[in-house]
Amino acid sequence: MVYRPEHDTLWGPCVDLPxxxxxxxxxxxxxxxxxxxxxxxxxxxNPGLAEAEIRRQxxxxxxxxxxxxxxxxxxxNGWARGVASASPFVFPxxxxxxLGDAISWYRREPxxxxxxEMKWDPRWFRVLDPPYxxxxxxxxxxxxxxxxxxxxxxxxxxxxxxxxxIVSLCxxxxxxxxxxxxxxxxxxxxALRPDEAKVPPKRAGTMLLF
Numbered sequence: 098m099v100y101r102p103e104h105d106t107l108w109g110p111c112v113d114l115p116x117x118x119x120x121x122x123x124x125x126x127x128x129x130x131x132x133x134x135x136x137x138x139x140x141x142x143n144p145g146l147a148e149a150e151i152r153r154q155x156x157x158x159x160x161x162x163x164x165x166x167x168x169x170x171x172x173x174n175g176w177a178r179g180v181a182s183a184s185p186f187v188f189p190x191x192x193x194x195x196l197g198d199a200i201s202w203y204r205r206e207p208x209x210x211x212x213x214e215m216k217w218d219p220r221w222f223r224v225l226d227p228p229y230x231x232x233x234x235x236x237x238x239x240x241x242x243x244x245x246x247x248x249x250x251x252x253x254x255x256x257x258x259x260x261x262x263i264v265s266l267c268x269x270x271x272x273x274x275x276x277x278x279x280x281x282x283x284x285x286x287x288a289l290r291p292d293e294a295k296v297p298p299k300r301a302g303t304m305l306l307f
Contacts, residue, residue: 186288191226
């Protein structure tokens, strides 16, 4: 079942009508869906940040954040690292990074270090779980939905060669909701365990979910 209609683009699949408002709605539904599996995700998340604080932190690395990145960190501020009750294993796949952790990682990855295009293109900003996870292509002044790509060691792909790429964080959340609905995750009391066989093969092959 497709959670939201989507369409193919030159740069990869994209949900219909992605927007920062839709991202916030999908994130709220994602948290509820994970809770319904029994995983205490609410204890593992930092509260979201105010827009002014998000922009202040991005300004420290001279980055003008895409509206979806602002909505992402308004919805939550990543995994609550260091909190005893905050397990990273309550997240389906890689856990979200706090903005502070993401910026620290960005600063540690100057050009020439990292994965794929991040070796030469500083517009890629990682938001999920190093050393892999996903990254968002943040183009200054561009309010269009951003490219979102799995971070894979040794991969070098262009934006017109997107086997591990989608358009918009909304699409990633929609795929996660589809996967949960299809029974692709189960909570065993300590971690969410994936069952890749229950994810549509086209999506599982993108490496964006696990």
